[in-house]
Amino acid sequence: MPILNQQEAQALLKKVLxxxxxxxxxxxxxxxxxxxxxxxxxxxxxxxANNTGSLIVSAAFGKRLGTATINEYDDASLEKVVRRAEELARLAPENPEYVPFLGPQQYEKPSASFNDKTAAVDPKFRADIVEKSLSITKKNNLVAAGYLENNQGFASMMNSKGLFAYNSSTGISFSITLRTEDGLGSGYASKAYNDVTRLDVDKLTSSAARKAAGSKNAKAIEPGKYTVILEPAAAIVLIENLVNNLDARSAEEGRSFLSKGGGKTKLGEKLMDEAVTIYSDPWHPEMPTSFYNQDGRPQEKITWVDKGAIKNMYYSRYWAQKNKVKAIPGPDAFIMTGGTATLDELIKSTEKGILVTRLWYIRSVDPQTLLYTGLTRDGTFYIENGEIKYPVKNLRFNESPVIMLNNVEALGIPERTVSGESNGNAMIPPMKLRDFTFTSLSDAI
Amino acid sequence: MKRKDFIQLSAMGLGALVLPNLTAFGNPVDPSRFLNDGIDVKLKKQLADVALNAARAKGATYADVRIGRYLNQFVVTRETRVQNVANAESFGVGIRVIANGCWGFAATNNVTKEAIAKAAERAVAVAKANSRVVAAPVQLAPQEGYGQVSWKTPIQQNAFTIPVKDKVDLLLSVNDIALKGGANFVNSAILAINEQKYFASTDGSYIDQDIHRLFPTFTVTKTDRNTGKFETRKSLSSPVGMGYEYLTPTADNKVGGVVTRYKDRYDMLEDVKNATADVDQKLKAKSVEPGKYDLILDPSHLWLTIHESVAHPTELDRVLGYEANYAGTSFLTLDKWKSGNFHFGSKIVNVVADKLQPGSLGAVGYDDEGVKCGQWDLIKDGVLVNYQAIRDQAHIIGLNKSQGCCYAQSWADVQFQRMPNVSLQPGKDKLSVDDMIKNVEKGIYIIGDGSFSIDQQRYNFQFGGQTFYEIKNGQIVGMLKDVAYQANTQEFWNSCTAIADKSDYRLGGAFNDGKGQPGQSNAVSHGSSTTRFNGVNVINTARKI
Structure with missing residues (x-):
């Protein structure tokens, strides 16, 4: 399937309808x-190398919905897929949660999610990047494992009630783990961008190399509560789980961290420190995303957590209609605001603490408190009197992003960060937090 | 599986059900298509030969081709209604080659001779382009060609022949029992998979396989509107390499005790009744006092601990560093294996890798690089004795033959090393679970799998469960909650002091075990009998927000 422009997509969708x-x-x-x-x-x-694509037709008779998909685009195939969706709709049971399709929407301007240079990335470019990174690795006598992925694509939708939307996007992501030859040190770096020219492989490889060399001969410390500085790559994997659990239906059904006694929710309540504000913005210059969601609703700039208080939850169209509220869709990416300090300045201001560069294998332990467990990985360091003193062994934590964001000491400058767990993107500041709960030591390097 | 897909499904209320992205598997189709046999084996051989010849003509020194038809049906319900019925079919061809000593791969869903030849040429071009960043040429273990052979999962009732309506009726009956028992929410699902795959290689094998998997599951939730607290209990089913016969239990398939558990067959209607009662108990259960406990772990729980702490660290690709950037490496380094005396566990710990076990998720006749499957020891009398290897790794551990651990989740993905079934062998002496519990002074008996997390070298882990029973002076005295245990893998397996005999042996399993970049899913079973571990650190997970 070729990558269609807006006019081509519109013409094809009209024909199908x-x-x-x-x-x-x-x-x-x-x-x-x-x-x-x-x-x-x-x-x-x-x-x-993959080229994927599909055309998905949803047909409804009353509250009966049928969906069919095809990846052939000649006239006969297009008619066939519409007929098949209609046949499936006639066979389907009535869906009591069926909501009619949206009519025409007023969308704001598209975001800068597509970049021509990223769209032009080819196999030679990928091999060149890897070769460049490997030359730095070899100079430092380290062993590399890494992954580079690029994509370009588009999505478009149209319905019989007059809705039409089109968006195109590009992306490139790179991650690298460097280990010392004796296996005693390990460092990691990762970044994702819409614009390939932002990718600085030298800088990322050198950063991972410094962490690998610096994490050798780590000392054991007692597990317990510590002041920590989380680098953005460490913080994102916990904070994304806060944002992913802002679903209104779960909260109102009584099975979310936002549920409370008497069938009520914690919407509007201040659950975190005043310094914590989280919002989404499809037009963010560092992290542009689609201006509409999968069912055609406009993606707007929405504040989710405002100065520590839960400001908004997201809704399916059915649940919003049932509760007579605005159907705010969940975000594609989010931004946590920060301060003006650099990571180095956060370290300098710390008397005693632990610098955590990455967290991984994050799993829910208790959904009622959003308690998660996981471990530090690829470079963990002890800070004393404003300086990194020595590497420490990896630690397992049991902590809730809600509790952790109540214990904010300082926030640094947000940067675009990719989650090592979900591949999701967010703007995340480095953060200094007190009383972060480590529960055991790990020998892993 | 991509974690994000899982999160989206969690938002659907599926909670702890681990489901793959429904649309990632292929195109939605009418279920009647599932009963077609797909293309004829003679035609598959012709198409395969086109790929192998095209690859050789472009300079490949080795080539294999997989023509795959993957059928999936997921029936998903909540409370009184059907949430989703997804029927998907994916059909295409993946071609892997060695050229200039380097691997290359290309795939196409255009199953014509012309498109297949082009894909083979693309795979060779990729191999040649990448060969400039290769350290040493690929070294393949020798492999005999088997000629034209076939293998089929020994099923009694193909799940795809059961009408969707019957599956919906069963699930809605399950939900009805939970709701009548006072559950506020219940989610249930039946997932069926059929991999029809044809493998051919330049070694002279033409292997036709028909593989079936089934996973019935549910989660029951009760909320306490006054306190705002809620508890869940997942089904004690297991995903299996079986047909719909898994859902036809007899009395022989039931294991009595604190709650009924299941062996070889599963009674979904009985289990949901028990689960609903369990959730009541969980809401009222005592919060655990942290400290050291002797743990008695049921096979419905222990499979996941085996999976994470034994099966993953014995994957040779991790040991060698191929997964360093994502899934991680392994503490079971080659020097420990070479020493011949690395005490992974206590003397009673014997762990076997197995690709043949009937009813298991990992059972196939041949792996995805045409190697006939078998069985071998990983841990023998507590000592690390072997790993899991594929053809291009066998020479590293001194083998002249692959162990048959190669798998790709679909025709569109390149095959790589994935774990076989890895199972703890039952105790050799007669020992029942009741007799095991009688000797425990201060312990916790854990049933069902729950939260799980382990470090990237598989040293430090933490596991939860579904239900936790306190044992005091040889007696079960009540249910506990907020329980998780943390341990170091080697210390944990060396604290293993008793394993129930083979009459208690049961399989658990993972329907979607993730590994690789881009991520691929694998299905695998892990068997064990109930096992005792002494003096394990238990933490209390209750917090306030």
Whole structure:
């Protein structure tokens, strides 16, 4: 499937809709070209290139909905997929939660989610980047494992009630783990961008190299409560779980950290420190995302946590209609505001504490308190009197992002960060937090 | 599986159900298509030969081709209604080659001779392009060609022949029992998978396989509107390498005790009744006092501990560093294996890798690089004796033959090393669970799998569970909550003091074990009998926000 421009997508979707005989019909089309290169032990291990795409037709008769998909785009195939969706709709049971499709929407301008230079990335470019990174690795006598992936794509939708939306995007992501040859040190770096020219492989490789060399001969410390500085790559994996749990239905059904006695929710309550504000903004210059969501609702700039208080929850269209509230969709990415301090300044201001550069294997322990467990990884350091003194062994934590964001000492400058757990993106500041709960030591390097 | 897909499904209320992205598997289709046989084996051989010849003509020194048809059906319900019925089919061809000593891979969903030949040429071009960043040429263990052979999961009832309506009726009956028992919410699902895959290689194998998997599951939730607290209990089913016969239990398949557990077959209607009662008890249970306890772990729980702490660290690709950037490496380094005396566990700990076990998720005749499957020891009398290897790794551990651990989640993904079934062998002496509990002074008996987390070298882990029973002076005295245990893998397995005999042996398993970049999913079973571990650190997970 080629990457269609707006006019081409619009023309194709109009043609598909013309075949519809259902009460309502909605058509979504998307396609993506992606390529990847994976390496380990300082050599390429696997690589891939994928072109995927689909056209999805949803047809409704009353409250009966049928969906069919196809990846052939000749006229006969397009008519066939519409007929199949209609057949499936007639066979489907009535869905009591069916909500009619949206009518035309007033969208704001598209975001800068597409970049021509990223769209032009080819296999040679990927091999060149990896070769460049490997040359730094080898100079430092380290062993690299890494992954580079780029993609370009578009998504568009149209329905029988007059809604039309189109967005295109590009992305490139790079991550690298460098280990010392004796296996006693390990460092990590990762970044994702819409614009390939922002990717600085030298800087990322050098940063991982410093962490690998600096984390050798780590000392054991007693588990317990410590002041920590979380680098953005460490903080994102906990904070994304806060944002992913802002679903109104779960809260109102009584099975979320936002539920409380008497069938009420904690919407509007101040659960975290005043310094904590989290919002989403599809037009953020560092992290542009789509201006509409999968069911055609506009993605707006929304504040989720305002100075520590839960400001908004997100809704399915059904749940919003049932509760007669605005159907705010969940965000594609989020921004946590910060301060003006650099990571170095946060370290300098710390009398005693632990610098955590990455957290991983994050799993829910108790959904009622958003308690998560996981471990530090690839470089953990002890800070004393404003300086990094020595590397420490990795630690397991049991902590809730809600509790942790109640214990904010200082926030630094937010930067675009990619989650090592979900591949999701967010703007996250480095953060100094007191009383972060480590529960055991790990020998892992 | 991508974690984000899981999160989206969690938002659907599926909670602890681990489901893959429904649309990632293929195109939605009418379920009647599932009963087609797909393309004829003679045609598959012709198409495969096109790929192998095209690859060789472009300079490949080795090539394999997988023509795959993957059928998936997921029936998902909550309370009194159907949430989703997804029927998907994915059909295409993946071609892997060695050229200039380097691997190359390409795939296409255009299953024509022309497109397959082009994909083979693309795979060779990729191999040649990447060969400039290769340290040493690929060294493949020798592999005989088997000619034209086939293998099929020994099922009694193909799940795809059961009408969707029957599955919906069963799930809604499950939900009805939970709701009548006072549950506020109940989510249930039946997931069925059929991999029809044809493998051919330049070694002279043409292997046709038909593989079936099934996973019925549910989660019951009760909320306390006054306090705002809630508790859940997941089903004690296991995903299996079986047909729909898994859902036809007899009395012989039931294991009595604090709650009924299941062996080889599963009674979903009985289990949901028990689960609903368990949730009441969980809401009222005593919060655990942290400290050291002797743990008695049921197979419905222990499979996950085996999976994370034994099966993953014995994957040879981790040991060698191929997964360093994502899943991690392993503490079971080659020097420990070479020493021949690395005491992974106590003397009664025997762990076997197995790709043949009937009813297991990992059972196949041949792996995804055409190697006939088998069985071997990983831990023998407590000592590390072997790993899990594929053809290009076998030479590293002195083998002249692959152990058959190669797998790809679909035709569109390149195959790599994935774990076989890895199981703890039952105790050799007669020992029942009741007799095991009788000797425990201060302990916790854990049933069902829950929260799980382990470090990137598999030293330090933490596990939760579904239900926790306090044992005092040889007696079960009541239910506990807020329980998680933390341990170091080697210390934990060396604290293993008793394993129930083979009459208690049961399989658990993972339907979607993730590894690799981009991530791929694998299904695998882990068997054990109830096992005792002494003096394990238990923490209390209750917090206030």
């Amino acid at each position: 013309a075949y519809s005989k259902a009460d309502e019909c909605e058509v979504i089309i998307f396609a993506s070209n992606s390529g990847n290169l994976r390496y380990a032990r300082n050599a390429v291990s696997t690589s891939g």
